[in-house]
Amino acid sequence: MQDSGTAADVRPGFTHSALFYDSESAYGSALAAFVRDGLARDEAVAVAADARSTGLLRDALADDAAEVRFLAAEEWYVRPVKTIAGWAQLLRAAAAGGRPFMRLVGHTSPAHGTQTWVRFESALNRSLAGLPGHLLCPYDRRALPADTIRTALRTHPRLHDGGWRESAGYEPPERLLAAVPEPPYPVAGEPVIAVPVHDTVADLRAQVRARAAAEGWLPPERLENLLLALSEVATNGIRHGGERRELRVWLTEEAVVCEVTDDGAVPPDPLAGYLPPRSGRIGGMGLWLVQQLCDAMAIRSVDGLTHARFALRRSPA
Numbered sequence: 001m002q003d004s005g006t007a008a009d010v011r012p013g014f015t016h017s018a019l020f021y022d023s024e025s026a027y028g029s030a031l032a033a034f035v036r037d038g039l040a041r042d043e044a045v046a047v048a049a050d051a052r053s054t055g056l057l058r059d060a061l062a063d064d065a066a067e068v069r070f071l072a073a074e075e076w077y078v079r080p081v082k083t084i085a086g087w088a089q090l091l092r093a094a095a096a097g098g099r100p101f102m103r104l105v106g107h108t109s110p111a112h113g114t115q116t117w118v119r120f121e122s123a124l125n126r127s128l129a130g131l132p133g134h135l136l137c138p139y140d141r142r143a144l145p146a147d148t149i150r151t152a153l154r155t156h157p158r159l160h161d162g163g164w165r166e167s168a169g170y171e172p173p174e175r176l177l178a179a180v181p182e183p184p185y186p187v188a189g190e191p192v193i194a195v196p197v198h199d200t201v202a203d204l205r206a207q208v209r210a211r212a213a214a215e216g217w218l219p220p221e222r223l224e225n226l227l228l229a230l231s232e233v234a235t236n237g238i239r240h241g242g243e244r245r246e247l248r249v250w251l252t253e254e255a256v257v258c259e260v261t262d263d264g265a266v267p268p269d270p271l272a273g274y275l276p277p278r279s280g281r282i283g284g285m286g287l288w289l290v291q292q293l294c295d296a297m298a299i300r301s302v303d304g305l306t307h308a309r310f311a312l313r314r315s316p317a
Helices: 024-040 051-067 080-096 115-127 146-155 173-179 202-215 220-240 286-293
Strands: 014-021 044-049 069-072 102-106 133-140 158-160 164-166 193-196 245-251 255-262 296-302 305-313
Touching: 014 024, 014 115, 014 146, 024 044, 024 051, 024 102, 024 133, 044 051, 044 080, 051 069, 080 102, 080 115, 080 133, 080 286, 115 146, 115 173, 133 146, 193 202, 202 220, 202 245, 220 245, 220 255, 220 286, 220 305, 286 296, 286 305
Parallel strands: 014 133, 014 158, 044 069, 044 102, 102 133
Antiparallel strands: 158 164, 193 245, 245 255, 255 305, 296 305
16 A cells, blocks of 8 residues: 655654665655655754765755765675664664654665675664664666566565555565575685584684684784684584584685584574674674674575685785
8 A cells, every 4th residue: 555655754663665766856856855854853864875876866955965974885885784783873873862763875786686785685674673763775777677676675665666655575584584595605625624613612713823823814903803703603603503513714815714514403593693782781792793894604504504604805895
């Protein structure tokens, strides 16, 4: 059922919507109305877009653009969970600053459509749930493949296409993430390390640190990130996995790639690594922290084994 074509669909908690447009004027007018309606309600507004889209919106907003925080898409959309953390920080900061609500406009741009970013669009419906904000994602029907438009229907609970309506094709993140697996970072050949994971991570850290330092795998700061990620993933396997646990490490030209495998009876949560730790809770960072530290992470189940693979590039992307 379609709502009236008002400037915004304001709801308590977090709303995630897709805006479909097929002309620059439609883009500018729809987003300007969305932004101005928020400003009129004393809501904070932030936009993450490329330079061209930012220019179009600035022109449409005229003097009102001064009230909007603009973020460069190429710096904002680097890694999905880092982007989720950024949105969460903006929403919490706005609430702490006394703003009743925040409106966000996000263009995932070149990477949009890959499995990694499809999963991101789906996961943030849970990751940001309960935070007071509305994230609106524009989709240009002239430039984007039909498959990307169809995917947007699956990842956005709300749509704006001449008016607000529910997305009949929306899928809960738990189901979509299970159906759209994260591609593991590619490796080839034999691992340089293949050892069992016992009941402590100290020996694993020591072995990886010694090899990495001696052979110059990573700069010192990135090596510490790798070791911290290894501790979190291995500890997760020890706590939740079975008795058959193994660490394997590969070196590629671009990255150091680690994989912890276990035969735990419980399959991994599709949202593992996407949910921020609860506010005020000690601990619980786990796989969320690994996602922040690493350049790639994928968790998958194959033939009764859970594989958690993560990678750090030798130099930052």
